[in-house]
Amino acid sequence: xxxxxxxxxxxxxxxxxxxxxxxxxxxxxxxxxxxxxxxxxxxxxxxxxxxxxxxxxxxxxxxxxxxxxxxxxxxxxxxxxxxxxxxxxxxxxxxxxxxxxxxxxxxxxxxxxxxxxxxxxxxxxxxxxxxxxxxxxxxxxxxxxxxxxxxxxxxxxxxxxxxxxxxxxxxxxxxxxxxxxxxxxxxxxxxxxxxxxxxxxxxxxxxxxxxxxxxxxxxxxxxxxxxxxxxxxxxxxxxxxxxxxxxxxxxxxxxxxxxxxxxxxxxxxxxxxxxxxxxxxxxxxxxxxxxxxxxxxxxxxxxxxxxxxxxxxxxxxxxxxxxxxxxxxxxxxxxxxxxxxxxxxxxxxxxxxxxxxxxxxxxxxxxxxxxxxxxxxxxxxxxxxxxxxxxxxxxxxxxxxx
Numbered sequence: 413x414x415x416x417x418x419x420x421x422x423x424x425x426x427x428x429x430x431x432x433x434x435x436x437x438x439x440x441x442x443x444x445x446x447x448x449x450x451x452x453x454x455x456x457x458x459x460x461x462x463x464x465x466x467x468x469x470x471x472x473x474x475x476x477x478x479x480x481x482x483x484x485x486x487x488x489x490x491x492x493x494x495x496x497x498x499x500x501x502x503x504x505x506x507x508x509x510x511x512x513x514x515x516x517x518x519x520x521x522x523x524x525x526x527x528x529x530x531x532x533x534x535x536x537x538x539x540x541x542x543x544x545x546x547x548x549x550x551x552x553x554x555x556x557x558x559x560x561x562x563x564x565x566x567x568x569x570x571x572x573x574x575x576x577x578x579x580x581x582x583x584x585x586x587x588x589x590x591x592x593x594x595x596x597x598x599x600x601x602x603x604x605x606x607x608x609x610x611x612x613x614x615x616x617x618x619x620x621x622x623x624x625x626x627x628x629x630x631x632x633x634x635x636x637x638x639x640x641x642x643x644x645x646x647x648x649x650x651x652x653x654x655x656x657x658x659x660x661x662x663x664x665x666x667x668x669x670x671x672x673x674x675x676x677x678x679x680x681x682x683x684x685x686x687x688x689x690x691x692x693x694x695x696x697x698x699x700x701x702x703x704x705x706x707x708x709x710x711x712x713x714x715x716x717x718x719x720x721x722x723x724x725x726x727x728x729x730x731x732x733x734x735x736x737x738x739x740x741x742x743x744x745x746x747x748x749x750x751x752x753x754x755x756x757x758x759x760x761x762x763x764x765x766x767x768x769x770x771x772x773x774x775x776x777x778x779x780x781x782x783x784x785x786x787x788x789x790x791x792x793x794x795x796x797x798x799x800x801x802x803x804x805x806x807x808x809x810x811x812x813x814x
Contacts, residue, residue: 415467415471419474422475426478431486434485434486438479438483438486441475444471445472448468448472448475469505469507472505472507473510473513476513477516483520487524490521500535503518508553508560511539511563512563515536516566518532519570526574529573536570537582539567540568541588541589543560544592545592555604558605558612561612562608562611564612565611565615568618569615572619576626591630591631593612594613594616594631594634595634610653613638614657617635620632635657635661636670648683648684652685652688655695658695662698667701677695681696682715686723693730697733697734700734705735713755716728724756725761728761736771742772742778746781746782749768750785753765
């Protein structure tokens with residue numbers, strides 16, 4: 413009954429929260445956690461040693477999560493300096509439930525001051541090695557044959573606050589863990605197992621991307637292969653996450669590493685989900701360089717005519733920036749921007765078309781061609797007001813300078 417009373421009280425404090433409770437009870441909660449870390453006998457002599465361990469673990473889990481809740485309410489209620497060694501001991505607990513709760517607390521503390529908790533990285537790598545490589549996990553924490561995926565996710569998220577370990581043994585252990593996750597994880601058709609496995613996979617992918625040049629080349633190759641598969645699946649959530657991760661990978665490692673998936677990304681612009689379309693557009697923008705700029709801008713122009721109003725303005729801006737940045741021929745640049753104005757005149761901001769004016773004015777070699785092009789454009793039956801305004805400036809400015 414004592415145990416039940418303690419756990420109910422901790423749950424109530426966690427749910428109520430508030431600054432007053434944090435100030436009044438944080439010390440008691442911390443002492444309760446410390447008490448579970450010591451050898452403790454309960455008043456009930458009928459309790460077996462095994463039950464006692466379970467009871468201590470139960471109280472510890474509830475108390476750690478309660479402390480996290482109080483810390484989020486009032487960070488001053490807990491002195492991080494006092495908890496470094498305590499967290500290290502708790503991370504070595506045999507009960508994975510306790511370790512999972514402690515990882516939640518560690519994530520909360522580390523998010524405020526990552527460098528301070530870096531000494532705990534080896535403990536986290538050891539947990540991952542235990543779950544992923546040796547697969548040492550009680551049956552209670554196996555989820556569709558995956559050892560404690562929620563704990564794996566927490567560990568991988570914590571490691572994203574830090575660089576690749578400098579110590580060789582730790583780096584090798586971590587590479588082995590990541591290799592096992594990326595290469596050996598087999599996603600099932602079962603929705604529950606699929607969700608769990610993808611959660612672990614994406615956190616491992618994020619960690620490899622975060623390490624950038626420090627990550628092993630074979631891991632980066634595997635990440636690129638997996639992301640190429642993810643952005644082509646039917647599930648919109650996985651496509652979204654795949655496109656987002658691939659965008660970050662391209663920003664850190666260069667556009668070349670993801671350009672092989674260019675056609676798949678272009679197809680994603682037609683997705684029914686607007687959030688997926690926006691991620692695809694952002695990725696196309698990042699993976700564009702001089703080698704593929706003409707093709708991508710041409711494809712974006714084609715898509716611009718079919719895009720809904722929620723996407724048009726963003727596509728216009730992306731085309732304008734890419735056309736200017738990678739233009740090797742100003743004739744191509746002028747033609748491209750004229751097409752943009754014809755297709756999406758209402759969605760072309762003044763700053764965009766006036767930038768075209770500046771570029772033409774500052775390059776005398778294109779004056780005559782631009783004037784002829786704009787004159788031919790406004791002679792058409794249906795012409796947007798922005799095209800007319802641009803044409804008048806194009807034709808008048810070079811003439812006035814001459």
